[in-house]
Every structure is written in structure tokens, then in C-alpha cells.
Amino acid sequence: MLTQIIHYFQNDSGQYWQCVWQHVYLSLITLAIALVIALPLGYLGSRVKPVAAFCTAFAQGLRIIPSLALLFLLIPFIGTGMLPAIIALVVLALPPLLINTILGFNEVSPLYKEVGTALGMDLRQLRRQIEIPLALPYILNGVKLALVEIIASATLATYIGAGGLGTLIFTGLGLYDMSYVVIGGVSVALLSLLSMAGFDLLIRRVRQHDKASYSI
Template identity: 85%
Template sequence: MLTQILHYFQTDSSQYWLYVWQHIYLSLITLVIAMIIALPLGYLGSRIRGVAVFCTAFAQILRIIPSLALLFLLIPFIGTGMLPALIALVILALPPLLINTILGFNEVSPLYEEVGTALGMNQRQLRREVEIPLALPYILNGIKLALVEIIASATLATYIGAGGLGTLIFTGLGLYDMTYVVIGGVSVAILSLLSMIGFDFLIRRIQRHDRASYSI
């Protein structure tokens, strides 16, 4: 199999990198859209109990919907291609973003806000200088979980013509050729692993900075 994998990269490397680019592009666009929706809503949820209850219930409902089922449910309404894949992946990315954003802002100690108020900060300054930096590790953890979910689920988007590394996996399954399956599967795993390592490193750096900056 190793020989077949090497032969594939020698003959079809440009096609492979196209699939990688499609996968990364779809994943990043999905993540940005999901963040635009979830982060403000999560912040409101940390301030308004009713919004938090709605977000939590909404996130739990979304978690029980299979990725493939969601993709196929959208086909009769908006057809195939990039758009239904984006919608389905955004929906799948919302739960970890919502839950972790609410948790992050709720974990900010009132003591820090009291100190900021005593120093003369207004509400906007408190949010920018105190709340967001302290909640950021939780938010980044939510982004990490969402991105890993997106990268894994984006392989299924091939079913509706959105391209990506799933093309290799399903081509291999259709041809009973494990070479394509291995290349596609390992590539998706590497993208997920790199995302996790990168965000874990960033979260640790921010946590160390927070401990140094807000130690009282």
C-alpha cells in the first residue's frame, strides 16, 4: 500500500492539494460564520438567564442530529453544493461555541469586575479589559472543539458535491481501493490534530498571561 500511496502523490499531487484546500476553505468559512452567530449569542446568554436556557437546550438538540442526516435533509430545500454543506456544518459547530462562550463569561469572578469598577472602568472597558480576556481560554476551547467537529464532518460534504478530502475517502470506498481511503482519512486526522495542538498551545499561553496579569 505504501508504494501505491507514493505513486498517488507522484502522479496526482496537484489534485490532492486541491482537495486539501477545498477542505480547509470550507472548514474556515464555516467556523467564521458559526462564530459570528454563536459568540454574541453566548455573551447574551451569560447575562440573560432566558437566553442561556434557550442556547443550552438548542445546543443539546443539535448534538443529537447526525451530520449525514442533516446534510440530506437540506437537499430538497436548497439542492447540493457548497451552500447546504455550509448550513449543515454551521449548525453542527454551534453547540460547543455557545456552551463554552456562556461558560467562559460566567466563570469571570465578580471580584475582578469590582476591582475594575473601583479603578474607574465603565462597562465597555470592563468587557474589553477584564471579561473578554478572562473568558478567552474557554471561548478558544469552544472554537477548537467546533473546528475539529467541522473538519471531521466536512468529509461528508462530498456526498452533496462540496468537494474536500471526503472525495478521496468515498472514491476509495466506491472503488474498493484502500489507498484513497487511507490518504483521505489520515489527511483529515492530521488537520484535526494540528488544529487541536495549535489551539491548546494558544490557550496555555493566554492562561499563563491571565494568571500573571490578574493575580491579586
């Protein structure tokens, strides 16, 4: 198998990098759209209890929907290709983003807000200089979880013509050639691990900065 893998990269490296680019592009576009939806809604949920209850119930409901089932449910309405894949992946990315955004803002200690108010900060300054920085580690953790979910689930988007590394996996399964499956599967795993490691490092640095800046 190792010989087959080396032979593939010698002869079809262009195809491989095209699949990687498609996978990364699909994942980043999905994450950006999910963030635009989840961050304002999560912030609102941290302020309004009925919104928080709705977001929590909505997120829990989405978690029970299988990725592949959601992809196929969209086909009769939107067809195949990139658009239904993005919609399905956005839906799958929303739960960790919503839950962690609400949690992050709820975990900001009232003591910091009181100190900021005593210093003459208005609501906008409190939000920008205190609430968002202190909630950021939780939000970033939600982004990390969402991105890993997107990267893994984007593999199934090949079924509806969205491309990506799933193309290699399903090609290998169809041809009974495990070298394709290994290349695609290991690449997806590496993307997930790199995303997790990068966000873990970022979260650690943000928390260290918060401790230095907001120690009372």
C-alpha cells in the same frame, strides 16, 4: 499499499492539494460564520438566564442530529454544493461555541469586576479589559472543539458535491482502492490533530498571560 500511495502522490499530487484546500476553505468559512452567530448570542446568554437556557437546550438538541442526516435534510430545500454543506456544518459547530462562550463569561470572578469598577472602568472597559480576556480560554476551547467537529464532518460534505478530502475517501470506497481511503482519512486526522495542538498551545499561553495580568 505503500507503493500505491507513493504512486498517487507522484502522479496526482495536484488533485490531493486541491482536495486539502477545499477542505480547509470549507472548514474556515464555516467556523467564521459560526463565530459570528455564537459569540454575541453566547455573551447575551451569560447575561440573560432565559437566553442561556434556550442556548443550552438548542445546543443539546443539535448534538443529537447526525451530520449526514442534516446534510441530506437540506438537499430538498437548497440543493447540493457548498451552500448546504456550510449551513449544515455551521449548525453542527454552534453547540460547543455557545456552551463554552456562556461558560467563559459566567466563570469571570465578580472580584475582578469590582476591582475594575473601583478603578473607574465603565461597562465597555470592563468587558474589553477584564471579561473578554478572562473568558477567552473557554471561548478558544469551544472554537477548538467546533473546528475539530467541522473538519471531521466536512468529510461527509462530499456526498452533496462540496468537495474536500472526503472525495478521496469515497472514491477509494467506490473503487475498492484502500490507498485513497488511507490518504483521505489520515489527512483529515492530521488536520484535526494540528488544529487541536495549535489551539491547546494558544489556550495555554492565554491562561499564562491571564495569571500574570490578573493575579490579585
